[in-house]
Structure formats: C-alpha cells, structure tokens
Amino acid sequence: MKTIKNPLYFVLSTLVLLSLSSCEPKALTEDDVFVQETELDALLADENPEGYDIYTLNDFLDRYMTEKGNFWSDTSQYRERATNGNGFYLFSVDTLPTYGRGIYIRGRITTDDYEGNFYKSMVIQQIVGGKQQNLRISVDLGSSHGMYQLGQEIIIRCNGLSVGRYSNQPQLCVPSYNNNIYAMNASQKVGWAPGRIPGSVFRRNTKMIGLPDRSKLQYDTLSLGQLFTEIPRKPSIDATGMDQVRKLDGRLVVLKNVSFSGKYQDGNNIVNCVVGHPDSVGGANVFAPSTQNIGYPQGRLLCDIMDANPTTSSTTIMCSNSEYAKFAYFYLPGANKTGITGCRDYEGTVTGILGWYQDKASDLTASGLDGYEWSVTPRGIGITEFGIKDVVMYYHGDTSDPWTPKEYDPNDK
C-alpha cells in the first residue's frame, strides 16, 4: 500500500500545484486602460527624452501646415492642377518630424460613425479661451468610433505623421497617392494627397484620456443668420480668408430655427427634390440618394424657418450626407411618397459638423464660390438605438408633434 501511496501523492500534489497557474490575467479596469490627466505629464516625459510640446489645434496648423506642403517637391503631382493660380491650393501635405521633440495635439472627439455619415474620419474639438478649435483626422480604421467614441478626449503624438488639406479641409493624415481616376474632378485629385493614417500607427500614437464625456463637448447654437455673421459665407480669396475657413472647418454647431427646404443643388442651380427611387434618382426627396458610388456627399438645402423662398442668395446651408449612411434613403422631414410639400411644416434644429469643402480649383476664385462650400454634416438622425439624433424637427414647432424618420419604400406608389 505504501508503494501505491507515494507515487499517488507525488502525482496529485504536482497536479494541484500546476493547476493553480492556469488562470487568465486579471481583468483590466478603467484605470488600467485610460490615461488620467494627472499622470499625463509623466507619461509624455517618459516617452520623449528630448522633451515635448502640446499644441492647440490652431497653433498646430499655423506651425506645420503650409500652403503648398513640403511632401513632394515635384509640383506636377498635384499642386498646379488644384490651385487658383494665386498661390492657394486645395491639396497639401506637410510631413512632421519623426524624431526630436514630441509633437502632440489633444482634443475631444465630436463625431460618431454608427449611422454611417462619417467614414474612417473623425473630428476632435479643443476649447481654447471658450472657443472651439477643431481638426479632422483621417484614420484607416473601419468603424473607428467603436474604439474612439463620441466625447472621448485623446492625445496624439504627431511625429512621423502629416498635416494637410484635402479639398481645402485641413486634417491630420499621412501622404497617400490618390489613384481614383474615376473621382469627380479626378484630374485635380489624382496624385499625392492627405491619406488615412494606418490604423495600427494611429492606435500606437494615441492615448485616451479618461472616460468619454459628451457633456464636455461644446455645441455652438446659432441660427443661420447668426452663423453667417460669424463666418463668411463667401470668404475673401486671400490669406486671411483661407485661414479663416480652414480653421472654422470642423466646428460643432447646432443650427436652430431651420427647416429642410426640400431642395438640393444641381450644378449651380437650386432645384426641388422629386419623388423617385433613391437608387437611380439623384434628386430623390431623401437624405442621400445614390451617387452611383462616386461617393460625393449629397447636399439637401436647409433654410431658416422665416425664409419663405430659399435661394442661392438667401441665408441657407447644405445639410451634407453620405449615400452610405444608414439613413441615406430616409425621407427628408416632411417629405413622403407624394413629394416635398410638407418639408417646410417641420421646424427645429440640425446639429452637426461644419464643413468647408471645395471640390475643384476654380472654386478658389471669387467668382467660383457659389455659397455652398459650407455645409453641416449630422452624425445621425437617431434611427438606431444608440445613434445620435442630430435632426430634431417638430410639426410647426410643436414639441408634442415630433418628426419621425421614415425610410423610402418602393411600394409607396
């Protein structure tokens, strides 16, 4: 019996001992995964033996974004095609030093891609002196907002990255050769341009500061009239004007007292939306009919509720939406299978990201500006459980009678 016992004791005690080591690592806590404000300095100091600088977003642009960009010395690649000939360019890429002092920017994310109106891009907001500063970030991460969520403050190490403009919109980026020969105005776009930061590089360069806090986002609530007293609807084509629009791009606004006019821009004309299948009718009375995959944003004209006859000359702005948004084929507020006659009955607010987008170099002339370079891009209309409801409308302003989103139905004959 003794012989049996000894090996058994040996085996069993070894088993017990070894089994103890089979556990998974302990779960991570919030403190483990978010950087706290108090520990930030130490972290950055540790990361940057040569020191570091945290720039405000505007200072960052001022310091590093040049008109022509420094990335490509051969101007034939893009510059001459996308300039107004007076030294202003739609596209630029400035590379940032890889080594040396750390270059940081920080801000709170104002965008959300859950309803599909932002794709592989985000906007961060920084409040300086009570005012917004904003910057777009182009990142090659699908569903990036699942990780970098609305209200999340982040700090980004920009060394080795670039800052540039795509269609005159400033953004943190990397240089990328745009080979889309099918794009609108392709002859001006094909070539080196701001491209998406590889996802793994962005993740590595970015720290999340604390939990997201949407309450800390600043929304500037304005009527269209107030908006265009603060920003130039048609800026001057000079250094001052360009600097102004480039730094106002990305601003988070709440446009109050607005209605969808039921109109959209067709060329240089403002025309009524029509009834039709959004798959094939570009002027359909929904948020974003198909562009046949050209992919440019679809504008739907917003006007002040007091504007009886919105035109190119009145105080209006485009509501910009992607055909890939989940709500793309939803009727505009008040629109239905019969048309757009109900649109003006719905009044309320549209929240979104203010954008300044110029598609071709001829827009960089005073005569080229048509007034619709400015747009507002809502993050959602609230058709999904956790989507952002940025379009809030009521029947004649009656808060007891809200607008309910309704999707286009081909059976609505």
Place this chain on the structure above:
Amino acid sequence: MLLGLGLTISAVAQTTLRGQVVDAGTGAPITGAKVLLSNQNIATTTNAAGEFQLLYLEATDEEVIVEADGYVGTIELVLLEENRTLDMPAIRLQQDIAKQTQDEILLNLTEEEMNDDEGRSQAQASASSATTDVFNSTTSFAWSTARYRNRGYASAGSETYYIEGLNFNSAERGQFNYSAMGGLNDASRYKDVLNPMEATSFTFGDLGQSTNYMMGASRYAQGWKVGVAGTNRNYKARINATYASGVLPNGWSFIGQLAYRFSPYVDNKGIIGEGIKYYSLGYFFSAEKQWQNGNRLRLLTFGAPTERGQNAAVTQEVYDLTGSINYNPYWGYQNGKVRNSRIVKSFDPTVIAAYDLNIDEWQKIKFALGYHYSWYSNSALNYFNAPDPRPDYYRNLPSAMWDGQIGNLYYETSVDQLYRADGSAYGYGLFIGEDMNGNAMGTAFPGADGNLVGPSVNAEQYNTLVRLWQNRDNKTTQIDWNNLYAANYANNANNPNGAARYFIERRHNDIQEAMASVNYQNTKYDHLRMTLGLEGKFSQGIHYKTVDDLLGANQWIDIDAFADRDIKELATNSGFTQADIANIRKNDIRDGYDNVIKTTDRRFGYDYRINMGNMKAWFQNEWTFHEVDLFYALQLNFNSMQRTSNMYNGRAWYLTTLAQLNDAKYGTDTYWQYLGHKALNDLANGVNTAPGNLLVGEAHYFLDPAFKLGLTYKINGRNRLKLNALAETRAPYARDAYVSQRVHDRVVNTIYTHDNAKSLKDFYAASEKVASADLTYEFNYPIVRGRVTGFFTQTWNGTELNGYYDDEARTFVNQAMTGIDKRYMGIEAALSVKLGTYFTLTGAASVGDYRYTSNATAITSAENGMPMTQDQATQDLIFETVDKVLLKGVRLSTGPQANASLKLSFFHPKMWFADVTVSYHDWNYLSVAPSRRMQGLYTGHRLDGTAVNGWFGDEYANAMATTDDLPLVQPTMDADGNVNWQNAQLDQNGMPVLQYPYSIMTMQENLAATNPLNRFLIDASVGKLIYLPNRQQLSINLSVTNLTNNTHFKTGGYQQARLPRAVRQGEKDYHNSVITANAWKYPSKYYYAWGVNFFLSVTYKF
C-alpha cells in the same frame, strides 16, 4: 500453465504450436502479442500470461512472426510435425522505447491539429499505424511532420476508429477526436490497425485504415510506471503515472493512468507555442474480469479535460515581417501577462462496457456498450461596430498600402513594370509608376522588408509599419487588450445599455453519443471464418454560443450584425413592416427571449442540435487455403439526421415567409434561387413556435450499401500478391448537409431529391459513390522484407460546404457544393534490410496523384438571408445563386503526394536504440478557394443565368486572353452550363489562362520549397533502456524532429476566399464591383512545419 487456456489438446491428435511471449529484459509476460504463422496465414494473440496456442495446423516449415505494441518484432523458424504439439521456448521481445515515444508524440501532434470547429485546419497526421506493415510503421511517424495522409484520403470518411469494438468517428464530421485520449499513451497503446480495405474482425471498415483500440486491463503488466517528459512543442512538460494490477487470482485486473501535460503561457516571441498555454489532465481506468471459460468483461473509462491556446495560419508577408514561422496573432498582453483569445476547452468523458462470450470452441460473440459526451468549445474575439481587432487583419499590414497602387495591365495608362537592380522583373505586381499624364512619378524604393515598392507608395509610412512588425511591437503585432477594454468602458459611459464593442464568445460544439455493437465470429468450418457485426449509434451534435468574457462591457445584445447592417435593403422587399424588419435581425424572435446577454451561462446566437442515427449490419467471410486466401464482405448502412432548434431565428422566419409569399407566383419548390424555400424547420407547417418549444426540423434518411472483397495469392511462403476492392455509397455528413445550419433547416438540394426519390438514381442523389482497388506484392525474408502497392480510388458526387465573406454580396455566405468527383491513385512501397547485427535500413516511398475529376455545382446564399442578386429581367430578388465551380484537375490538398524516406536504425542488445530518418516531400498543394474558381467569374454569367458583377473579362477586355495575345472572344455557354472558351488557352487543369496577375488568383500553388534542399526533413532519436534489480527498469529516450531546423517547410495552406474587389466609382450599383489588379490583397495563408523540436522522456517502471 498452458492448461489454463481451457482447451483440451490430447483428446484428438492434431498439429499444434504453443508458447509464451515475454519481455526480454524483465521476463514479464507480454499480453496481446500477435503471433502469426506466415505460410498458413493463421494468427492468434497471447493471453494475460503471455501464452498462445495454435491448433489444427498443417505440418510444414513455418515462420512464426511475433509482434507486440511497444516491442521490436521477431521471426522464429519452426518445423511443425504431423499430429505433434510443438512447445516453443519463450519468445523474448525487446522493448522499442523509440516507437513508444514516437506513438506518444504522434498522438499529441494529431490532437493539437484538431484546431477548429468552423475554420480551417491543416491535414491531420494519422495517429495510428499498422505495426506489422513495413510501410506504415516506417512512415506514420517520419512523415507526420509533413502532414502526409495515407493515399491522400482526408481523415473524415476514410479512416475508422473503434474502441473496444465501438465506433468513435464523429457522426457529424466523420473524424476521430484524439483529444479524448490526450496524453494517455498507455490507454492507447494496444490497438489493431488494418490496412485499407483489408478484412477486419471488428468492423466493415472504409477506404482508409481501420483501428481498434483495446483497453482491457489484463493487457498491462503488473506494476507502477511513472514518467516525466520535456519538450519544446505546444506543451512543455508531461508527467504521468500508471498502475496495473496484473491478473489477480480472482480473475480481475485493474489499471489506472493519470497524465498531465502542461505549459504556462509562453510570451517569448518567435518560439514554438508562442502565446499558448496548455493544461491537460488525462485519466484512464479499466477493470477486467476473466473467467476460466475465456469469457471476459471489461469496464473502462477515460477522458482528458484540456484547456489549450491556439495559433493560426497567417500570410507569408506576416511570416516574413516577423521573421518567424511561429508567429501567433491570437494573443496579446493584458496587465503585462500573455492572454490568448482562442482557448479550446475540451473534455470527452467516456465509459465503455464490453463482454466477450465464448459460446464454444469455434464461436465467439462480443458485446459492447458505450457512451461519451464530448464538451468541445473554443473562444474567439467578436466585435460589433468597432475596428477589426486582429493584428494580422490585412489593413494592418504594410501591403495594404499597395491597394489601389497596382495598375491594370491593359486598362490603366499609368502602369510600369518594376525591375530589380539586376534587371529582373519584380514579382509583386505592377505598381503605378506614372501619373495620369504619363509623367514618371519617381523611382521605386526598397522597403525595409526587402520588397521593392512602387513610387506611389509612401516610403516613410511603409517602412514605419514594416519596422513595427519587424520589431514585434506589442500594439501592432499582438491583440491590444487595453484598447478593447477601453472601447467597452467608453461604450458603457456613452451607451450603458449598448452592446459590447468587443467580447470573447465561446462556440460550443458538443456531441453526445451512445453506441452499441455485437460482433459474432464463427470458425467452425474448415478454412472459413465468418464474422457478423451489428452496430448502432445515436449521436447528438449540440451547438450554441455563450459569452466567455465581456471585457468590461455591460452586456452583449444578441442581434445579427450583418442583418443589422443590411436592414436598409430589407425595407425594400415587399410586404414587410418595420417591426418585421426589426425581427429579422434577431437570432430568436419568440416572445420571452431576452437578447441582452450579461452572464456567461446564457446561450445566444444559435442553439440547435443535430440528431443522428446510425445502424450498420455487416458480414464477412474469410476463406483460407494453402495457396489462396479470399474474403468478401457486405454492409448495409442506415443513417438519419434531423435538426432541432431552441431558437426561432429571424432570418429563417424571413426566408420562409418570403417563400410563402412567392409560392403563388412561382409554384412551390420551383424556384429555389428566388425563394430560399424550405429555409426553416417546417415552421410553415404549423410547428408550435411558442417560447420553450423545440423547433423540430425535417428528418432525412439514407440507406447505403457497401461491398468489399480481397484475394491473396501465396506465391510461396515468402512472397504473396494481394488484391482488395471496395464499392460503396456514403451519405453526406451532417456538417456538409445543411446549407446554413446555424440559421435554418435548409439542406443541400440533392438531399431533397433523395427525400422525394422517384427512382433509385434519385434515392442516391445525395450519396457519394466510392470504388477502390489496390494490388500489393509483399515479400518477407529474414534479411529483407517489404511491399509494393498500387492503388486506385474514384469517388463521385461528394458534397462539401464552405462559408466565407463574399465581396460581391458584401456579406458572409454559405456555399454548398455537390457533384464533386475525386480520384486517388498512386504507388506506395517500402523495403527493410537488416545490415548485420546492429543496423537496419528502411526505405519507403509514396507517389500519388490525388485530384478532383469533375467540376462541382455550388449553391451560394447569404447567411443573413439577404438577396444575392437580382434577376435583371424580372427584377425578382434572388436569394440563392447556382454556379459551376471549376475544380476539375485541381489537386487535393491532403498533404504531400510525393514522399520518400530512408531510415537507419541501430539496436544494441545492451538496449541502446538510435535511428536517423531523412525524408523528402513534394507535390503538396494549396487548398484552393472555390470562390476563386466560379465559372461566372470567367464568363460573366453563372450557371443559373444570373449576371456576375465584375468578372475577369468585364473590367479588362483582355484579362482572359491567350498567352499569345489573341483578342478575347467572349466565352459562350450552352443550356447545360458548359462553356466554350473559344480562343482562351487552358492550363493543365482546364482553367482559362488569365493575364498576369489574375492567373495568380486561380493557379494552384505547390507548397514545396523552392530550394529542393528545403524539401528534406531529418529526424533522429536515441534511447537507452536500463534493467534494474527486481524487474525494475528505467528508460530514457530523446527524439529530435526536424534536426536541421528547416524553417522553409510548408505543411499546408489555403487560399483566402475573398476576392480583391472594389466598387468603381460611377457604377450604377454598389454590387457592380470590379476585380482589381491587386491579386495580393487577400493572399494565401500557410502552415509551416515546426523548426527543430525535441521530446525527452524518462520512464521508471517498478
């Protein structure tokens, strides 16, 4: 003692041989040793006392071949005299500790390859070999590293595994689950292994080998055995202890074994098993009672609860970047410790009772009952509305920067071939070198990874990514657990009731089986052995998901992510309300199902069972004559399968409702592709769908006959010719029968044809037909022995199921392929020569040709129930597309098809063992993706007439042209779907030759290393057995595999199913994608043989 055999040998004068087989070192009797008279082809096995007796023999010179598991066999010459009994002196066998170690390594290797329940795994090595066969005993271990498969057969459907006469192949998948015996080298020691199609005593058998493990306690010598082993494989150490009582005076014998294999998490990057933990505790207990009349009762149980991490095949780019063939993308650091996202948990507790009844001297009957429950689950990261967390996701690799930067040969103006400094063309495609105006953009640059990269790729970013990979940056090359937790915590703050962005789910694929068998043998008649077998088995596959870890999230909301995304399209379908649409994305639409999953015990996603019944009846007659042996056997095999579900899936409801809505329009069962008909478990027929009710699907029944025969012509005592043949039909396995079994009840069309059979042809519409034959010449001289076998097998009408993400439909699709024909033919040969006293030289070779001999018909449908395309004429939505898969001529990816090895063995009577084996392997082919060989890709139209968006000839007029640049004439297709390729030149597989780089997407890659020297593998082992006083012994064995550390040896791989599609801007419909020139966007993934690895074991017996 011999009288104890219970036989009277003096009553009738007869020629008899008897003797005892013992361990040469300890003198202990060896139970279960095989004793074969070579000339008369009569065999027996030794009893618990190591004794044997053979009666009614012919008086002649005989060779007595004695073999036992774990021992070196021997041949003794005897002279049998008429009506005399010859008592042989004790036959002493030397232990073969090298073979014992190799068996253990092989068992573990095979278990580890049983990697997945749904994805890919490489071909498994066979873990058992016929020890009496010089070819199999030589190759089973030596060629296992290369994943050699005997005759090219896949494990499922060819090899049959029995334990004590009970069938242990999974009824659902056809495979044997080695993890049930993980580490139990003693439990699996004794086995009968029969070569393909030979006569077997325990089953009818199949195309491949048949193995019966025998676990009776009386086979084991009395005493303790304890051992330790160290290795650098996926586990690092093993300890085990076995105690056997031997046969006690009361006839009982007992044995128990415990084996523990383990490895803590390994975080050293680049070594074998990186990111893997391994814990497995195997147990085996057996009790056996023997009566004087020879009747025996055996009760046994075994199992091995195991928890182990997994690794994955990756692309060559990743191997090159990390500089290691051991890179594993499944793990990352959490709190500074390694965590693997893929953890397998398995436990197969098994109980068996077997009773052998000797009716009389000539008749035996064996009964066996068994039950086992197999818990098998593996974990995986899931994510929802968040970035793909896989570090090796293609967008995270430097090559993702090529996307869009590779020109089209005939379409783009800005195309420039890249050249190396030496002027040779660069293999990685045609990077854009000119802008739209034809201006040169600059020069290509040598990337930090050594690749020459085109001027349209940003050098700094490319090199930055390369360096992150090369330096094995933790956030780049491993799972970033911190970010996954952060995403969930952030989500909790923003949407406290929202679904987890990331979580680990556990996919359960359990199976429970109850088995019974009766085996009757009769040797009453001269020259004839009759065997009759009855086998019954009920199996239930149990499939569901649970949450393993929410990674800090509050909950998971159980909806189908793809259906959720495509909700817009659903709305455009007629007759569905918004409430309906909301339901469709649910995985259970019944009231009372709470789709908020907060705990790890709730089932979600799917929860279904497949009930399978199997009954086999077979008989076999074996005739033995002086010059000729003959056997024939017949089997009837009944199978049934039926799916039941505990969840009422929204997509199943949707498809069935659509079918009902459209019945009036098209007629029931007429237009599969329009209706997705019979999608559901007969819900349309009034099944009670109330919560808690099991939804019972349609049952399917199959009856398949099989016949085999064998003829042996004994040229003389040392030379013989054998001919074996088999013909059978086989029902499809359940895993291949259901089109989308997680969602609905729909089976492949051939089964519906079978169910509604109006003729015999219809009845066998779903069954695979098999015909096989082999011819063997074998010789056996004292110095030289060996055999040569030629074999030919043809199968027809096989069924396979694939699932993959389809970039045209932009969703996960299931693809059921039917009508698959395959051919296996080849030669295998082995020769063993004794070189003096100490050395033996053994050579083995196998050259085969295993390939598809037909194209297949594929039905493809979206798992989320979305339409695949639209009828261009009627605008009807089409839910299933039918097309041909151009497989004819493609080689099967079941391991290398050309193999050879030379082994030199050394054995010294002072119990030193050593051997060295050099093996060569070639013709090992990549598993092709059917999605890349769909006929519609080459013609623009599928077999069903629907148009394919973005076929090869669509975007680039000359994409499919002859190599001499004849202009393409559009292929035409007749009513049967046969295509006239016209001017196209066909390759050896009958595939149209496409212009570079498209041919890369369709050609079949030979995985053999470019440098022929790297196709060799060298193994070696050395061992010593030390006999100690009082029958104690100590054995030490070191086995080293891949001695030269060949890190260029690919063992397998597969093409990714995804095609490099892009939506060209300006197209009308986003479905109108085109195939881009970046053929490397989704490159193949590979498995490599491990580099040098060792297994050192020390065993002490007392």
